Each structure stands twice: as structure tokens, then as C-alpha cells.
Amino acid sequence: MSSEKMTSFTLRQGQLFDAEVNNIELNGQARRRKRQVPALQMTSLICTLQDHRDDVNWCAFSGNLLATCSGDKTLRVYNTRDFSELPFSPLSGHGYSVHCCCFTTCGQFLASCSTDATTVVWSMASGEIEAVLEHPGRSPVRICALSPDSAHLVSGASDGTLALWDFPSKQLHRTGGVNDTTLVACSFSPCSQVFITGSTYGDLRLWDLNMRQLHAEKNAHDLGVTCCTFAPSILSGGQVVQFRLASCGQDSQLKIWAINKxxxxxxxxxxxxxxxxxxxPVLSCAYSSDGQLLVSGSVDKTVTVYDANSAALLYTLNQHERYVTACSFSPTAPLIATGSMDKTVNIWRLEDGCRGSDGKPVSGKSARTSSEGRTSAGRSKLLVGDWSEEDVSAWLVEEGLEGLVDKFTANNIDGTELLCLTKETLASELHIESVGLRNKLLRKVEELKTDSVCSGTPDEFLCPITRELMREPVIAADGYSYEREAIESWINTKNRSSPMTNLPLLTTLLTSNHTLKMAIGRWKISH
Structure with a gap:
């Protein structure tokens, strides 16, 4: 995910606040109507991880990894492709219970904090410890959070102290805090310039990078805050900037707030x-990477998923046997991880219309690993770029090119790779010596491209820049969705202006629009 520090805001006098909030709400609703996509259909439990020997306290996704931490003093790291544990897992460097863990945006590093009064930074290339950050005062560290631009890390302790670290250098930058309370929740804003903390007092406090307190919301949750998290998007209306925040607490409530500067x-x-x-009591909450969904876990053993904009309850999931202490959305796949005091981590898939021929949801294993038994008619419902390696092999047999199946399988040629084949790659990489066979294959591929052209594509599924069907839609600061590669190129060459409004982008942070991606997936299957 691309991220940089947000430029400073130039805003008018505070007396305009209420009018501008209305402006923001209207603009936000209009923007959401423009991006409206069909509701999700269902969820399914695809995997249960049972490796920890004590309560699971936290779980966090990067682009291709899942990290979990526990009272058993370890962290475990899994590959999200098949949820196999990485060779260097478990990570054993803490002396006491590990309370929280978080990835840098690129997934290169993992940070974790513990009752042992340290925050440890781990390399995800080797599993080795990069740094051990000792909290000032040596108080147990209950929460840690990394800024989206990976420039800062903040840790909060049971004595109410905060430590803000310069992450690249791993040096202490500032200290601060709140007396006579325990800090148990923390989250950075999507612009990386402010962060919020929650405590057992029940208050939410907003801080800047100089550790100045910008706002205090007293009694946000009776009996104490348990978790808080910023939504990944930034709303703007007129010259006012708004963030969304979710918080939960011992009062059994999950709340959604607007934070306005x-x-x-x-x-x-x-x-x-x-x-x-x-x-x-609600113990954990998390936004999806596009900010459209909100998940929470509770002492009542349930997991709930809400539409973050309308606050409508979409699902209640009941698979854990004890308190649900952790929850997290994957930024790159339709997955939710939930951790519990039953020592397990459940992996849930948000179904997007991918069903078997009997109309039932495809099982987690088959959805991940194969399309075995799929008929030609079933395969034809997919765009060629979405074909699996098995689909490509079946197509080769149908076209009388079964002699190429072994070569294609050995080189892991799926639909995307098939469409990228050239005479040069066929000769030099696949070692197909026959010129006639190479030409025949390329003709068949061109026919596929022609046959797979779809008409009537909904306009909201097309990138405003390329006018092509989006494969990796992301939301920019202007509120519009673009193909990731297209908007990244635009930002790098167009002086950071919006392609749709020509106004400056307040930030170059891009947020995956997973809800739109799933809607496009459903549309492709049905067409």
C-alpha cells in the first residue's frame, strides 16, 4: 500500500464547524452512493488454527501473512495462501504474555509488546529480532501501534505512560501519558499525523506526534475502553477533514465516531x-481495508460484522467456545481472523458468490487449492485472467494441445500468464521448438481474448483513468476508486492531483477497496 505523510491542513475558524460537518456528511453520503455495491452474501469458516497453548490476545494481517500472539509468550506467523506456519515460527523472544502485534504497511517487519515491558521488532524475512525497545519506567506494555507510513511506533503501558518511537532508527522520540490508568488501546490515523489511545478509565484521547493532547473524550465507554481503531479513509468537505473511528468497551457497546479537525x-x-x-463486553474491533465493514469480538463468544456506513448488523458468527479477544481483516483477501481465550484462531471467508454446482458455498480447502471437476461450461463463466492452472490445462486438452500440458503445469501457467504469452517466451522459457505449434497456440490465445470481451460492464467497475475493468481497486483521498497501478502512476507523474476533480490530494495514501473487488468478482462470475 502506498503511504506518505499527510500534508498539513489549512482550515477556517472553528465557528464554521457544525456547518462543515453537515457538508462532510452530505459529501460522504453522495460519495458512498456513487461507490455503492451489492451487499455481501454470507461468511464461512474455512480454517481453525490451534497452535497456541494459552489465550490468543491479538491477530494482525499483512498483505500475505497472519500473525497471532498469546499468553504462551509466543507469536506465530502464517502464510495466508494456505495458512501454513512459516519455518521460523513460533517467535520466542518475550519473557511474559504477548498482548499485541502489528505489521508495518509493507509487511517487512512485525512489532509485538508484552508484560515483560518491551516492544520487540521482528524481521519477516528471517524471523530474527531487529530491535528490543524497552518501555520507559519498565512498566508492562499492553498495546502498540505502527503508523501507516511506518515512520513511528507508539506503545502504551499499564502505568498510563506512552512512548513514541522513531521506527526507522528505533530511537525513543517522545514520552507522555495519563496518570493512574492503564492504556489498553491505540490506533494511528490514516494520515499518520495523529493517534488515539483508550484506557481503563473509559476515555479516548487524541495526540499529535509531539505528544500533545489534542482532544479528550471522557467516559467514551463506561467501565473502560478495550479497543479502538481508525477507519482507513479520510473524508473531506469544503475545507474540513474528517476521520472515522470505532471503539468498544466494557459497556458491551461498539461505537462509531467522527473526528473532525x-x-x-x-x-x-x-x-x-x-x-x-x-x-x-466487546473486547476487539477492526475495520476492513476499504472502511466499508466493521468486525467486533465479545465476551459473549460471538463475532459480529457490520456495514460501517449504515451501522447495520450483517452477520453474527458463533464458533468460538470462550471470549473473542481479537479480530482483524486481511487487506488483500476477503478474510477475517478472530482469536479467542479458547486458544484458537478462526479464519472466516466473506463469500462473494463463489459457490459449487449444488449452490452451496465452496469449502475453504477447495476454494483455495483446486477447481477439480469443473466443467468447460463452469470455466467459461470466468474471465480467462481468473483461470487456475487446472483450467488452463483443461483448455489445452479441449483445443487439441494436450502435448503442452506438462510444460504449462511445470511452469505454473494460469489464466493471467496464458494471456501474457509471446513467441519469445514460448521459445525461450517454455522451450516449445515447433514454430507451427507456437503460432497455433498464440492464435488460440487471441481467440480467447476476443471471446472473453464483455459488454455492458457497470461503469463503477471501470477505472476512471484506464476505463478498464479493475482488478485491484483502491480508494484515493478524493473518495474515488481506481486501479492501483493506474492511480500510483498518476500520482507519480501528475503532481498529486485528483484525476476526477483536479484538486490536490490531501494524502497519497491508497486503501484497498475490497468490497468493490468482491462485487466485480461476483459480476465476472455471472457474466
């Missing part, structure tokens, strides 16, 4: 929704 340089929090879908 206005002209005087001050901030104000406004409660938008109070969600009461769970009957006991």
Missing part, C-alpha cells in the same frame, strides 16, 4: 452510531 487547529469528536449487537 477544524480551523482553529482543534479537534472535536462526534458520536455517530452506538452498536448493541453483542450482549457482553
Amino acid at each position: 477544524f480551523s482553529s487547529g482543534g479537534y472535536r469528536m462526534q458520536l455517530l452510531h452506538t452498536l448493541t449487537g453483542q450482549s457482553a
Whole structure:
């Protein structure tokens, strides 16, 4: 994910606040209507990880990894392709229970904090310890968070102290905190310039990078905050900037807040929704990477998934045997991980219309590993670029090119690779010596390209820059969705202006629009 520090905001006087908030809400609703996509259909449990020997305290995704931490003093790291544990896992460097873990945006490093009063930084290339950051005062560290630009790491302790670290150098930058409370929650804003903390007092406090307190929301949750998380997107209307925040607590409530920065340089929090879908204290919450969904885990053993914009309850999941202590969305796949005091981590798939021929959801294993038994008619419902290696092999047999199956299988040629084949790659990489066979294959591929052209594509599925069907849609700061490669190229060459409005982009941070990606996937299957 591309991310850089957000430019400073120039805002008008605070008296305009209420009018501007209305502006933001109207603009935000209009933007959401433009991006509206069909609702998700269902979820399915595809995998249960049972490697920890004590309560699971936290789970976190990177682009291709899942990390979990536990009271057993270890972290475990899994490949999200098949949820196999990495060779260097488990990570054993803490002396006591590990409370929290988080990845850098690129997934190169993992940070974890513990009762042993340290925050440890791990290399995800080797599993080796890169740095051990000792918390000032040697108090147990209960929470840690990395900024989206990976420039800063903050840790909060049981004595109420905060430590802000310069992450590249691993040097302590600032200290601060709140007296006589325990800090148990923390999250950076998507612009990386401010962060929020939650405590057992029940308050939410907003801080800048100089450790100045910008706003305090007292009694945000009766009996204490348990978790808080910023939504990944930034809303703007007029000259006011708004963030969304979710928080949960011992009061059995999940709340959605608007945090507005206005002209005087001050901030104000406004409660938008109070969600009461769970009957006991809510211990964890997380936004999806596109900000459209919100998940929470509770002492009542349930996991709930909400539409983050309308606050509508979409699912209640009941598979854990004890308190659900952790939850996280994958930034790159339709997956949720939930951790529990039952020592397990459940992996849930948000179904996007991918069903078997009997109309039932495809099992996790078959959805991940094969399309065995798929008929030609079933394969034809997919765009060629979405074909698996098995689909390509079946097509070769149908076209009388069965002699190439072994070569294609050995080189892992799927639909995307098939469409990229050239005379040069066929000769030099696949070692197909016959000129006639190479030409025949390329003609068949061109026929596939022609046959797979779809008409009537919904306009919201097309990238505004390329006008092609999006494969990796992302949301930019202007609120519009683009193909990732196209908007990254635009930002690098067009002086950071919006392709749709020509106005400056407040940040170059891009957020995966996974809801739109799934909607496009459903549309491709049905067409």
C-alpha cells in the first residue's frame, strides 16, 4: 500500500464547524452512493488454527501473512495462501504474555509488546529480532501501534505512560501519558499525523506526534475502553477533514465516531452510531481495508460484522467456545481472523458468490487449492485472467494441445500468464521448438481474448483513468476508486492531483477497496 505523510491542513475558524460537518456528511453520503455495491452474501469458516497453548490476545494481517500472539509468550506467523506456519515460527523472544502485534504497511517487519515491558521488532524475512525497545519506567506494555507510513511506533503501558518511537532508527522520540490508568488501546490515523489511545478509565484521547493532547473524550465507554481503531479513509468537505473511528468497551457497546479537525487547529469528536449487537463486553474491533465493514469480538463468544456506513448488523458468527479477544481483516483477501481465550484462531471467508454446482458455498480447502471437476461450461463463466492452472490445462486438452500440458503445469501457467504469452517466451522459457505449434497456440490465445470481451460492464467497475475493468481497486483521498497501478502512476507523474476533480490530494495514501473487488468478482462470475 502506498503511504506518505499527510500534508498539513489549512482550515477556517472553528465557528464554521457544525456547518462543515453537515457538508462532510452530505459529501460522504453522495460519495458512498456513487461507490455503492451489492451487499455481501454470507461468511464461512474455512480454517481453525490451534497452535497456541494459552489465550490468543491479538491477530494482525499483512498483505500475505497472519500473525497471532498469546499468553504462551509466543507469536506465530502464517502464510495466508494456505495458512501454513512459516519455518521460523513460533517467535520466542518475550519473557511474559504477548498482548499485541502489528505489521508495518509493507509487511517487512512485525512489532509485538508484552508484560515483560518491551516492544520487540521482528524481521519477516528471517524471523530474527531487529530491535528490543524497552518501555520507559519498565512498566508492562499492553498495546502498540505502527503508523501507516511506518515512520513511528507508539506503545502504551499499564502505568498510563506512552512512548513514541522513531521506527526507522528505533530511537525513543517522545514520552507522555495519563496518570493512574492503564492504556489498553491505540490506533494511528490514516494520515499518520495523529493517534488515539483508550484506557481503563473509559476515555479516548487524541495526540499529535509531539505528544500533545489534542482532544479528550471522557467516559467514551463506561467501565473502560478495550479497543479502538481508525477507519482507513479520510473524508473531506469544503475545507474540513474528517476521520472515522470505532471503539468498544466494557459497556458491551461498539461505537462509531467522527473526528473532525477544524480551523482553529482543534479537534472535536462526534458520536455517530452506538452498536448493541453483542450482549457482553466487546473486547476487539477492526475495520476492513476499504472502511466499508466493521468486525467486533465479545465476551459473549460471538463475532459480529457490520456495514460501517449504515451501522447495520450483517452477520453474527458463533464458533468460538470462550471470549473473542481479537479480530482483524486481511487487506488483500476477503478474510477475517478472530482469536479467542479458547486458544484458537478462526479464519472466516466473506463469500462473494463463489459457490459449487449444488449452490452451496465452496469449502475453504477447495476454494483455495483446486477447481477439480469443473466443467468447460463452469470455466467459461470466468474471465480467462481468473483461470487456475487446472483450467488452463483443461483448455489445452479441449483445443487439441494436450502435448503442452506438462510444460504449462511445470511452469505454473494460469489464466493471467496464458494471456501474457509471446513467441519469445514460448521459445525461450517454455522451450516449445515447433514454430507451427507456437503460432497455433498464440492464435488460440487471441481467440480467447476476443471471446472473453464483455459488454455492458457497470461503469463503477471501470477505472476512471484506464476505463478498464479493475482488478485491484483502491480508494484515493478524493473518495474515488481506481486501479492501483493506474492511480500510483498518476500520482507519480501528475503532481498529486485528483484525476476526477483536479484538486490536490490531501494524502497519497491508497486503501484497498475490497468490497468493490468482491462485487466485480461476483459480476465476472455471472457474466
